[in-house]
Each structure stands twice: as C-alpha cells, then as structure tokens.
Amino acid sequence: MKNVRKAAFEIVTKVLGGNGYSNLLLNQMIKSKEIDPVDVSLLTEIVYGTIQNKITLDYYLKDFIDMKKTKGWVKNILRISLYQMHFLDKIPNHAILNEAVTLAKDRGGKNSGNFVNAVLRNISRKGLKSLDDIKDQTERLSIQTSHPRWLVSLWLEQYGLDTTTKLCNANNSRPSIHCRLNLTKDDSNSLIKKLEDQEIEVSRHPFIEEGVKIIKGNIIGTSLYTDGYLTIQDFSSMLVAKILDPSESDDVLDTCAAPGGKTTHIAELMSNSGSVSACDIYDHKIKLIDEHVDRLGLKQIKTYKQDARELTKEFKAGTFDRVLIDAPCSGLGVIKRKPEIKYHKSRKDLSQIVKLQKEIIDDAVKLLKPGGRLVYSTCTINKRENEDIVNYILKNNSELSLYSEPFKQFGLDSDGTLQILDNDLGADLFFIACFRKQV
Ligand SMILES: C[S@@+](CC[C@H](N)C(=O)[O-])C[C@H]1O[C@@H](n2cnc3c(N)ncnc32)[C@H](O)[C@@H]1O
Numbered sequence: 001m002k003n004v005r006k007a008a009f010e011i012v013t014k015v016l017g018g019n020g021y022s023n024l025l026l027n028q029m030i031k032s033k034e035i036d037p038v039d040v041s042l043l044t045e046i047v048y049g050t051i052q053n054k055i056t057l058d059y060y061l062k063d064f065i066d067m068k069k070t071k072g073w074v075k076n077i078l079r080i081s082l083y084q085m086h087f088l089d090k091i092p093n094h095a096i097l098n099e100a101v102t103l104a105k106d107r108g109g110k111n112s113g114n115f116v117n118a119v120l121r122n123i124s125r126k127g128l129k130s131l132d133d134i135k136d137q138t139e140r141l142s143i144q145t146s147h148p149r150w151l152v153s154l155w156l157e158q159y160g161l162d163t164t165t166k167l168c169n170a171n172n173s174r175p176s177i178h179c180r181l182n183l184t185k186d187d188s189n190s191l192i193k194k195l196e197d198q199e200i201e202v203s204r205h206p207f208i209e210e211g212v213k214i215i216k217g218n219i220i221g222t223s224l225y226t227d228g229y230l231t232i233q234d235f236s237s238m239l240v241a242k243i244l245d246p247s248e249s250d251d252v253l254d255t256c257a258a259p260g261g262k263t264t265h266i267a268e269l270m271s272n273s274g275s276v277s278a279c280d281i282y283d284h285k286i287k288l289i290d291e292h293v294d295r296l297g298l299k300q301i302k303t304y305k306q307d308a309r310e311l312t313k314e315f316k317a318g319t320f321d322r323v324l325i326d327a328p329c330s331g332l333g334v335i336k337r338k339p340e341i342k343y344h345k346s347r348k349d350l351s352q353i354v355k356l357q358k359e360i361i362d363d364a365v366k367l368l369k370p371g372g373r374l375v376y377s378t379c380t381i382n383k384r385e386n387e388d389i390v391n392y393i394l395k396n397n398s399e400l401s402l403y404s405e406p407f408k409q410f411g412l413d414s415d416g417t418l419q420i421l422d423n424d425l426g427a428d429l430f431f432i433a434c435f436r437k438q439v
Helices: 004-016 022-031 037-052 054-061 072-087 093-108 110-126 137-145 149-170 188-197 235-244 261-269 283-296 308-313 347-367 387-396
Strands: 178-181 201-204 211-216 230-232 251-254 275-280 301-305 320-326 368-378 400-402 417-419 431-437
Touching: 004 022, 004 037, 004 072, 004 093, 022 037, 037 054, 037 072, 054 072, 054 137, 072 093, 072 110, 093 110, 137 149, 149 347, 178 188, 178 235, 188 201, 211 235, 230 261, 235 261, 235 320, 235 368, 235 431, 251 261, 261 275, 261 283, 261 301, 261 320, 275 283, 283 301, 308 347, 320 347, 347 368, 347 387, 368 387, 387 400, 387 417, 387 431
Parallel strands: 251 275, 251 320, 275 301, 320 368
Antiparallel strands: 178 211, 178 230, 201 211, 368 431, 400 431, 417 431
C-alpha cells in the first residue's frame, strides 16, 4: 500500500504541473487499490485542499523561502504540509513534519530533508501573518480564497462583491458525487434498492427522478457501475438533457458530445428509440462516448468525429428536432471539482473560446427543424460565454426565440435562460439557455 502523503504529493505535483486533473487522478489512484480504503478521505482532503488553496499557501510560504529558487517538488511538499498544519486540525504538527522530511529525503537526499525540516519548524515557531491586513479588496479576496486576481476582477465586474465572495468561497468546498440512474434498465426505486444492497447510501434529487447524490459508499468499480445501471454525472449537467426534453421519436443532434454524459442521458430519456447523432472533434474522445454507450446498453446513438463548426458538411439543414450545443467553455463553474482550472486559464483564453462558441452556433442552428428546440449550455460563470452568446444567437437568428416552458415545468423561474450561481445541492455551476425555432 502506498503512503497517503506520498500519494498526495504525486497527484499534487502532476496536477500543478499541468499533467492531469485532480478528480481523474484521484479516481485512478483509488481504483488502482494502491491506497488503503481508510486513507481515501484523507488523501482526497489533502489533494483538493492543497490545490484549492495554492495561492494562499504560497502567500504564506514566500515569507519563509525564495519562491523562485526553490524547486517545484520541494514547494509541493511544503504546500501539502502547510495545508495540513494550517487548515486541518486533526493531524499533529510533529507527524506532518516527520512525513514531509521523509518524503523530501526519499526524493532529494539528506539536504532536502534538512531544508524542509528547517522551513516547517520556522513556520511553526513564527506563525503566519493575517490576511485581513491586505488593503486592496481584489487582492485580499484573491489571496484569501486562492483565486487568481484576473478572475476575481472579472467576477467583480460582472457579478459584484457579494456574489463573487460567495462564488470564491463555494469553490473551496468539497465536491459531492451525483449519479444518474439508468431508467432504461429498471425503475428508480429498484435501482436505489440495488445500491443500498451494496451499502451505498443515496439521497434523491428534488425533481430529477434519475438523479441521486451519494451520501455514503463508493460506486467506482462496483458491478452496478460496470453493468451500466448508473453513470456519474453532476445534477446540473443532468438538467441540460431534461431541458432539451426529447420525445421518443425525435432525431437529436449533440454537437459537442464527448465524453458522452449528456448524449447517453438524452438516449435514456428517449427509452432507446428515435436517433441520437453525437459529434466531437477528437477521435480519442469519441471512443469515450462509445464506451459509455456500450456500458449502458444504449442502441440508438451514432457517433461522428466531426468539427461542430462544419456540421452542415455531414448533416442536411433542417433535419433535427432537438439540437444540443454543450459548448467547449472556460469551465469556471466546475472549479470545485477541478480546482486547477483557476490556475491554468487566463483572460486571453476566454476571448478565444467565445470565438469558437460563435462559430459552432453559426453552423449548428441551420440543422434545426422548424418547431425544433435548441439548447445552449456551458459549465462556466462568465457573461461573455453565456448571456452575451444568447444575445448573439437572438440577434443573428430571427426565427429563434427564448423558450421558458421547459424550465417552468420544474418550477424554475426563467426567461428561457438559467445561470446556476449557487445551490444547496452541491451541484456544478452551469448556464443553460433554451430556444424554439418558429414553425
Ligand atoms: C463541455 S464538453 C462536452 C461535454 C459533453 N456534452 C458531456 O456531457 O459529456 C465540450 C466538448 O466539445 C468538444 N469540442 C471542442 N471543440 C470542438 C469542435 N470544434 N467541434 C466539436 N467538438 C468540439 C471537446 O472535445 C469537448 O469534448
């Protein structure tokens, strides 16, 4: 079995080096059974906590080390140790220190061990400065909540101080795990019973019948998962297919479909009839959709390696009853699940992504039948990619209008758009807009 701090150090080093996503690497580590099941929650805590609080941790560390001269891997040992010392109260400092010194010695020899020992002892002795003394409001929020300054400024401009503070704090909470029950296999009560039989405790979504939140237990690797009785999918992501609301005989186009979470949900809602055409630009991602489809036993999905900016090369205009554009986006609504996103994006990336979104929309709208429904969704919080895109669609397509009915059927207050900025379900922060094409 692997030592939990060593495992945390390896994952944090990969993620901060831009070589993987925290949620995927954690799942891989858990699946590989290299970690004792009793250590899974501590490992998750240290990995998420360290990555989520990196800016704050570095702000403290720079009083004790030269951030430019200290090697990246040494900084990561110090970051995971300081995270445990400052943010967790369950582990005694001497235990954290011993583990950190052993890790440093194993990796870099005696001198590295001595260096880490000296720094951590120094921090213990001197304590940390107060963040409340930071004068500038944007800077203070950035350091206190560990969000890059450009992102705090963007949200302050677009949403104001209260919402920005809430967003930043919520991004530092632990993500919850939601699952979609495959109702083509069985009804929800029987599937929940099957979960309970495997000691997995769940609670139901308030109005999505197939949506459950995992309260206790681990579904990864269970036979229920491998046999296609359920899919791991966030509640907000599930809402997208519910708003698209396909009928059983519909022809549906999913323009940006991989890894297939929404494609397979759409197909399940259509009870294995009608047709679903699922496109993505990357070959290796198409394979992920195909794997999901096989696992879930779905029949009516056809996948295409296709650039969504050129869909009319593959499909005839006016052919689809439903079109989903789950657009490539900046992903700022899933920071809680993938905290590294906030460090790896820049303001410049945001304008490039808007250009791509518009190009996809320009082609995809042509494929909708008269009377058909278009859903545009993102997992981001940025008006340029959400509200402004809605205005772009309305301005350039006079035959499309916003359609609020699909939201209202769930009691959601909406003008045809919904920006989920917070929720008490622990769900991701999505934007969803629904349009109807005139008959
Ligand atoms: C937000 S993700 C889609 C998630 C997916 N709908 C789901 O629920 O699992 C956006 C997808 O768009 C794909 N993509 C990016 N550029 C594209 C393009 N020009 N044409 C088609 N797909 C593209 C990406 O590969 C990515 O898989």
